[in-house]
Every structure is written in structure tokens, then in C-alpha cells.
Amino acid sequence: MTNIIETKDLQFEYTSEEEGAQVVLNGVDLKIRKGEFVAVLGHNGSGKSTLAKHFNAMLLPSGGKCFVAGMDTADEEKRFDIRQTVGMVLQNPDNQLVATIVEEDVAFGPENMGVPPEEIRKRVDEALKAVGMYEYRRHAPHKLSGGQKQRIAIAGIIAMQPACIVLDEPTAMLDPRGREEVISTIHRLCSEMGITIVLITHYMDETVDADRVVVMDDGRILLSGTPREVFSQVDELKAVELDVPQATRLIYRLQKAGVKGLPAGVLTDDECIEVLSNLLEVNGCPSSKPRN
């Protein structure tokens, strides 16, 4: 079993009295492998959060199936096993911390699972070290920065020892520094602890280091592939009101303007500098390479 999450023709609709049924997910087929780092992009209302809530049985499919580590999320009896396997971190760091002391908050999940006290202690310490917040274990959450609070929320999930963590726009309310803290933390969790990461975000630059980018539109998967593959399809992304990283956009516009000899799928600023200085060198401007 190499897929930690697998959806088959997943359908979901909200029914409200005023508007009747509103289809939010319309046939999503997605397989997420163990240990993979998947970024999910899509404009507001495209169904990202709804999809994420299917991954830990917070919502159940109206049609189709969703499997987590081989367990059908529709199976009531497996609900807590599923939530233990797929942890979820939400957008607002303030609203997901329960306790008045950091370490007690991290212990909340394992306590609910009925883990013995000594084992909880061990897990809490390890989780706090994994997110680099061990020194803050006795602090009150409200005195921490947004990025720190979000890392505590992540530690609270790690302490449940999940195979996969789904993060629903975890950086949307953070300043650039907090964003950087959170993103580098989850990359480390993926590479060092082998935890599968599903990162939902609308910041393009957070997705360039992912193994795979999935683009959602109107309850469906529009594009899926490596960041390079996905971001080279600038026109398709534009059609769904999504942007590409700045570096990609610059190269794309130069290409459109008729500049020859530029590769497609440039993602990071460094790559962009490299490509442009090579171009200038070829065209006879040797002094243009950045001097470090």
C-alpha cells in the first residue's frame, strides 16, 4: 500500500434550504503517495478546504470514495484511526490551540487518544523539538508570534504520530517571517521524518519545492504534476485566475516578447538570474553575471 490518500470520483455537495444542492467537489481522482509533498492550489471557493476535510473524515463523500491508508472514510468505526493517520492544521493559529500552556496543548491529541502519560510526555517533547519550539514548552500560547503558534499547532498534530499532515492555508495569516518558519518546518518533517504533507496554499512561491502541485478549479483537478510541469502552463493557470511565481512570469513574458533561447519552467529567483545572465553573456554582455 503506497498510497496514503486515495479518492475515487469523489463528489460532494452542500445542501442549504435557500439554494438547494450546491456541488462543491465534482469527481476528484487523486492519489497521494506515502512520503510525498503535495501542494494544492486553487482560487477561493474552488473546493480545496472541502477536499481537505474529506481526508480526515470531517466530511463524508456524497458520491465516490475516499480512502485513507486503505480505510474507507465512510466507515464510522475507523473515524478516530483515520484522524490519527491524517492530522489537520487550520488557517488561524489562534483558534486551534486549546490549552493555556504550550506543552499541554501539544498533549491534547494524544490525551484524547488515551495514550499513557509517560508516552505522552515523550511524544510532546519530541514533537516540540521537531518544530523547534522546545524552549517555549512552558509559555502561554497567546504570547507567541503567529508563526510560533502555527508551529505549536503542527507539534500538536505530530504528537499524534500521523502518517500524513494536511495544512489548510497555514500561512495565510502570517507575516513573511512566520511563513518562512512554517514552510521550512513542514519541509523538514517531510524529508526527515517521512511524513506525507498536503499543503493547501495560495502563495505560489511556497509550492515550488513540492514534489507535486495539484491545481483545483470548480471542484475538479485541473492540473497535476511537478512544479515545473504545472507552472510552464501559464495560460491554463491564467484562465483560472491563478498566478505563477514571479520568476516564471518574467521569463514567460520575455518569451512572448520574442526573446529566444530561454528555457520553460523557471521557478525560483536564483534560476531566473542564472538564465538571464547566461542569455546576456551569449548576447555579448560579459560583465552582467552577478558578482558575489
Add this chain to the structure above:
Amino acid sequence: MIRDITFGQFFPAKSPIHALDPRTKLVLVVAYIVMVFIGNNFFCLGLAAAFLILVTALSRVPVKMILRSIRPIWFVIAFTAILNIFYIQGEVLLFEWGFIHIYDRGVFTALFMAVRIILVVMGSSLLTYTTSPTDLTDGLERLLSPLKIFKLPVHEFALMMTIALRFIPTLIEETDKIMSAQKARGADLESGGLLRRVKALVPILIPLFVSSFRRAFDLATAMECRCYHGGEGRTRMKKLQMHAGDYWAFGVTILVFGGIIAASILLPKVY
């Protein structure tokens, strides 16, 4: 200005009283209150006061802070004392003017009641000065957990307390922000009569309510994601453990309690 409101009055320090198990402190405070109310003469109160002074000295909480705890209730104390002075009759008339008669017993009783209330309030404030709100909630949950067999929602109550403690600072901060935002839009919160000021609060309370519901909804989701399903089958990371200090505390309290009972039986009553 609103930031000055502090919730709870925990005074962190390293002391043998701080180190006691919260359950011990809760039980002993109740015992202390009972003994102060059993005591019916000044010797009993003196004994209780001596006990309070001993604990205060051990706790390293500044005396000034303990004295401050009676400030909010000085009115109650004064009121009780005045009622007692005017209503209680005795043999020796000390003062007479028109319909006012003051007897010796009235004065003694008034003094006695005042001292009694002050002792109770100071003693219980010592509990909150030396125990963090988290420990207090924890201790309360565990002490009351036998009541679960009567279907009392002890765990839910404790969790509610914890969440309240967790979110009060957040909500205070938010109130501050909303107030600034409304002021920036020209809201005048600080002048005018009472009615105007109360009216000015409406545009602050409404956004606060809306966002609190939002927060409650998010928190419920987050708790569910973390496998919360009530108190059943839940374990706790922190184990409460009684140490030598706790047994000493019980021993000393029992001695004082015994002394007070003996004194209130053997010595003449004040009232």
C-alpha cells in the same frame, strides 16, 4: 486601558506552598474556611490568623498583595459590622442617642464578624496567588471526578474553564483592536453620559460577538481533528502526585483544626 484587566492573580514564585498539589490546597482551603466559621471566640480566630500568617510567610507572596485582596469587599465587611453594632443587644449599654443603642456585645460581634470575613477572604486569595489557573482547573477536575457517577459534567466544566482561560487574553486583545478601529472611524468612546457610552459600546460588541462565534466554530473543528470525543477514554499527560510537603500540610491543618474545635467548645462564645 483594557489591558489592565488581568485574569486570575497568580503570583509565580518558588515556595513550599506553590509546590503543593493543587488538590491538597483546594481541600485545605475548604477546611480552613470551615474552621474559621466553626470558631466562635477570639482565641479561635487568633489561631486561624496565626495559621494564615505562617502559610503566607512560607508562600513568599508579598503581604501587600494579600491585603489588597480585601479591597473589593471592604464594603461588605463594613456593612456587616454596622448592622451588627446597631442590632445586637447586650447587658452593657455603651452609647445611646435617640433610637440608636450600642451595646458591648454588638461591638464585639461586629469586630468578630469583620475579622472572620477578612480571614476567609485572605485565606482563599492565598490559594489563587499560589496556584496557577491551569493547576487549579486540573486539581478541581480531579477532585470532583467522583461526581461523574452522578452524571455531573466535571470534565466538560474543566475543559470550559481551560478554554476560557486560553481565550480571554485573545479576546481582550481583539477588543482593543476593534476599539482602535472604531476610534479611527471617529467613534467617541470616552465622553458623554452613561447612556451614550453604553450605546458607543454596541459597535464594539457586535464584531466581537461575530468573531467569537467564528473562533468557537474553528476551535470545535480543530478539536475534532485532534480526536476529541469527550472525557471518555481520555488520559492526561500531567500526573498529580502527593509529596511529603502535602502530608505535612495536612498534618498541620488537622492540628490547627483540632485546636479550634477544642477552643470553641471550652472557651466562652462571643455571640
